[in-house]
Amino acid sequence: MTPQSSFMIVAAVRDGQLKDLHALLASMNNLPGHADPNNKLIPFGKFDRLHFARFVIIEARTAQEIRAFGVTPRPWQPTLAFLGDIDGDMQTFFLELIERAEPGLKKVFSHCEGFSGENQDLLGWMKANNINASATYVNWIGRTVRQIHEEAALHRSLSTYLQKTADDVGRENVRALRQKLLSYVEMEKYKGRLTLTPPEPTPPEWKMRNLLHMIGIPLILLLLSPLLLVIALIFALRLRMLERSDPELFIRPSREHLAELTVQEDRDVSNQYSVFGDVKPGVVRLLTFKFVLLVTDYFARHIYNHGFLARIKTIHFARWVFMDNNHRVFFASNYDGSHESYMDDFINKVGWGLNLTFTNGVGYPTTRWIIKEGANREHAFKYTQRRHQIPTEVWYKAYPGLTAVDLARNSRIRQGVEIRQSNDAEIREWLSLI
Amino acid sequence: MKESSDFEFDDLQGLLRFGYGKLTDTSFLLLNIVNADLAKKWLETAPISSALTQDPPPETALQIAFSVEGLRALGLEESVVEGFSDEFIVGMAGDESRSRRLGDVGSNAPQQWKWGGHAAQVPHVLLLLYATKGGLDAWQKTIEGEHFSNAFELLQELPTLYIGDIEPFGFPDSISQPTVDWMQRQSTDTHERDRYSNLLAPGEIVLGYRNEYGQYTARPLIDPRKDKFATVLPGAEDDLPLKDFGRNGTYLVLRQLSQDVPGFWQFLDQVADHIPEKREQLAAAMVGRELDGTPLVPAHIPGISRKEYENDFTYDQDPKGNYCPLGAHVRRSNPRTGDLPTSACGPVDRLIKILGFGQRPDEDLIASSRFHRLLRRGRTYGPALAPKDAIERHAPVAERGIQFICLVGNISRQFEFVQNAWTMNSKFDGVQDEKDPMLGNREPLMSGESTDHFNSPDPAGPMRTTCHLPQFVTTLGGGYFFMPGLRALKYISALPANRTGSPS
Structure with missing residues (x-):
């Protein structure tokens, strides 16, 4: 099994370079906000380990909101972020990136501070500017881009063949049908038209670290539990007080801002989402935020790693990142369906989880005991999340047209090819997926 | 708790409560305001029907709704206009996104609409006239009175024609409707109601009341200290010193949908090898109901025929779509889902469900229906054409279709969501790249994958796929309107003259 990892290269944009950078990034697109996979600067489509990538220029559009807390906004310089979700480790991927796209990367990064031009050590700079997320979510840990493409091809091929043969063989004759399909797959593999690469062995080092993390975090929490319980009580009361006194910001996003965001949406079956905002002032808020993300990351790694994040089955990758010395937070996700349906999921399916996390962000609707209300204040929530959303300059998805549900189905179809079903009901189930 | 009689039905336009089904003759007029003063004079005495019941039932009715440009033309202040939702202000065709x-792309694109397709074409006023058979002309004369012809310019009269209680393809129409919980007796708290219910909080349909989130939908509120004309308006329940311009009003979504009736039946006839039973079976699978309206669900209550379920069923017993295909039109339009994928028995089970455990991979893919309901009030147009005549090669050609109307409190969460996440979504409930077999456009995905097919799951195993579906329904026009309460109409008609024509 090949585990996934992510990178986020971040650097402030040099004064006066913003306009040029916008134009340069836009030149990578063939639709608003959507990368041409073969663009000359960074041909994303050539990297067979890359799931998603995006360039965002992070601007603090909502920086003034913190004034409602009596705090002066910290200065923020527009910052370029290059994000990717990849199979395997970052180091080797960076080397691949440099091999294929060094001039393009240099051209982009030359708009940033601390990048000194042609003679810059690109790898060193990228690594130095990479920041880690506090929590990451991967829809299916171990599912590689290669696997996704191979399984999609398998499904397409089987689907066409099944339509042709079902009536000849007889729809009720499921065993004969399965036999036909299996022989067909063998033949297609033999002819080189289908490939089903077996999974790579799991890197032992990753396995070890993952195991340590899985046991270590609960162990530490358990050891600290007497202390944590006391702290939790104090925190709960303090948070409840803050909830009652924090200002509620009911600010409607401008139509210009909305138009800038929606022009990038609903072109493929999936969309991207980038939001950026301030952490509420005070150490209680920050520590709560950090703790919730620690738990989120734990759950994402060890429990929600096979197709669903609580009740949500539409998120491919997501990450939560602290920036500006923990004063600000950035969230990015890649999800299926429209923005409105994503928000519907947020409110109706995982409102509690969202509240738990973002109640610590400036502008989030008032919560009660940190899991109640919040997102349920529909207008306030929809306004705030759109207000804090920032456009993504360039977005790349390696498998347009496929949703996370499609990917899971394709894997089940492949499983059915490789492992024989034991009874007719299971064969029927398998056939119904195709 | 309010009693039914306490509800302010006298301030509601009647369409919110009645379909006016007995008033079979209709005239839908798209008007522009040419003289705002005269328009307001006309409005002052216009006999707009309220939602009060009458005995005997009325023989005529008149309803009115305005586009944002219409409200501006009448002199509504921009600060009030800004209280409306963005969808209403920008308009149905005002933004390519x-x-x-x-799904208004390709042959549905606004550039090709007959009306409403670009900013200059958006009508100011939608006037809906209803009368019993033969009574329309007299009613039109009555309502027009002296100022009408100088106040308004008729842009277009939308065609309507009563062909019985069916839509042009031949299926019974408007069976699935929410029942508005006027008395607000049902809790909107998900802890008390996690299953599908057809009762709907009034705020989902009428502005100024609590919606299914227990919240008040944003709408224009006016400070009466700054605007003395606002004193005629009802107060805002949630923001008391303010007056509520939206209260007892609703958004009206209108779309003219052309239906290719011969095209539909001829395609099915060909796919069904000209066997009538097979043809009707496939049609029923696509619609999700039989030609007599019977829903395609297993008969699960002994002694009650499936026909009698009418609007009283869910798809809980048919999760895979073996009875009613997942992609069928009525299943997409109202999937009848509750807040949780299946009923929770006890707090532990509830927690497990909330955390997403114990689910099949293809389960729980649809949003809860109660946040996405539409109150439909459409009318058909074009001559009736029975399926058996429609399959003839020389079936009479005519413009047929539906003037689709729905009333909602939140255009983006209700109408646009249903249209986008359910009807036009090629992945609805995990279906494989297919859109609504009836309503959908047939545009391929960005990846080039085609969407012009329809899958019927089959308990025997492989799905049955119908390929190369032509497009049966095309959008010819549309717009977002606001249908004010009667006191809000009074406010509009009393707007001072010097405000008229305020720049937009």
């Missing part, structure tokens, strides 16, 4: 979301 919205059109993409609604």
Whole structure:
């Protein structure tokens, strides 16, 4: 099994370079906000380990909101972020990136501070500017881009063949049908038209670290539990007080801002989402935020790693990142369906989880005991999340047209090819997926 | 708790409560305001029907709704206009991103609409006239009175024709409707109601009341200290010193949908090898109901025929779509889902469900229906054409279709969501790249994958796929309107003259 990892290269944009950078990034697109996979600067489509990538220029559009807390906004310089979700480790991927796209990367990064031009050590700079997320979510840990493409091809091929043969063989004759399909797959593999690469062995080092993390975090929490319980009580009361006194910001996003965001949406079956905002002032808020993300990351790694994040089955990758010395937070996700349906999921399916996390962000609707209300204040929530959303300059998805549900189905179809079903009901189930 | 009689039905336009089904003759007029003063004079005495019941039932009715440009033309202040939702202000065709979301691309694109397709074409006023058979002309004369012809310019009369209680393809129409919980007796708290219910909080349909989130939908509120005319308006329940311009009003979504009746039946006839039973079976699978309206669900209550379920069923017993295909039109339009994938028995089970455990991979893919309901009030147009005549090669050609109307409190969460996430979504409930077999456009995905097919799951195993579906329904026009309460109409008609024509 090949585990996934992510990178986020971040650097402030040099004064006066913003306009040029916008134009340069836009030149990578063939639709608003959507990368041409073969663009000359960074041909994303050539990297067979890359799931998603995006360039965002992070601007603090909502920086003034913190004034409602009596705090002066910290200065923020527009910052370029290059994000990717990849199979395997970052180091080797960076080397691949440099091999294929060094001039393009240099051209982009030359708009940033601390990048000194042609003679810059690109790898060193990228690594130095990479920041880690506090929590990451991967829809299916171990599912590689290669696997996704191979399984999609398998499904397409089987689907066409099944339509042709079902009536000849007889729809009720499921065993004969399965036999036909299996022989067909063998033949297609033999002819080189289908490939089903077996999974790579799991890197032992990753396995070890993952195991340590899985046991270590609960162990530490358990050891600290007497202390944590006391702290939790104090925190709960303090948070409840803050909830009652924090200002509620009911600010409607401008139509210009909305138009800038929606022009990038609903072109493929999936969309991207980038939001950026301030952490509420005070150490209680920050520590709560950090703790919730620690738990989120734990759950994402060890429990929600096979197709669903609580009740949500539409998120491919997501990450939560602290920036500006923990004063600000950035969230990015890649999800299926429209923005409105994503928000519907947020409110109706995982409102509690969202509240738990973002109640610590400036502008989030008032919560009660940190899991109640919040997102349920529909207008306030929809306004705030759109207000804090920032456009993504360039977005790349390696498998347009496929949703996370499609990917899971394709894997089940492949499983059915490789492992024989034991009874007719299971064969029927398998056939119904195709 | 309010009693039914306490509800302010006298301030509601009647369409919110009645379908006016007995008033079979209708005239839908798209008007522009040419003289705002005269328009307001006309409005002052216009006999707009309220939602009060009458005995004997009325023989005529008149309803009115305005586009944002219409409200501006009458002199509504921009600060009030800004209280409306963005969808209403920008308009149905005013933003390419919205059109993409609604599936108004390709042959549905606004550039090709007969009306409403670009900013200059958006009508100011929608006037809906209803009368019993033969009574329309007299009613039109009555309502027009002295000022009408100088106040308004008729842009277009939308065709309507009563062909019985069916839509042009031949299926019974408007069976699935929410029942508005006027008395607000049902809790909107998900802890008390996690299953599908057809009762709907009034705020989902009428502005100024609590919606299914227990919240008040944003709407224009006016400070009466700054605007003395606002004193005629009802107060805002949630923001008391303010007056509520939206209260007892609703958004009206209108779309003219052309239906290719011969095209539909001839395609099915060909796919069904000209066998009538097979043809009707496939049609029923696509619609999700039989030609007599019977829903395609297993008969699960002994002694009650499936026909009698009418609007009283869910798809809980048919999760895979073996009875009613997942992609069928009525299943997409109202999937009848509750807040949780299946009923929770006890707090532990509830927690497990909330955390997403114990589910099949293809389960729980649809949003809860109660946040996405539409009150439909459409009318058909074009001559009736029975399926058996429609399959003839020389079936009479005519413009047929539906003037689709729905009333909602939140256009983006209700109408646009249903259109986008359910009807036009090629992945609805995990279906494989297919859109609504009836309503959908047939545009391929960005990846080039085709969407012009329809899958019927089959308990025997492999799905049955119908390929190369032509497009049966085409959008010819549309717009977002606001249908005010009667006191809000009074406010509009009393707007001072010097405000008229305020720049937009």
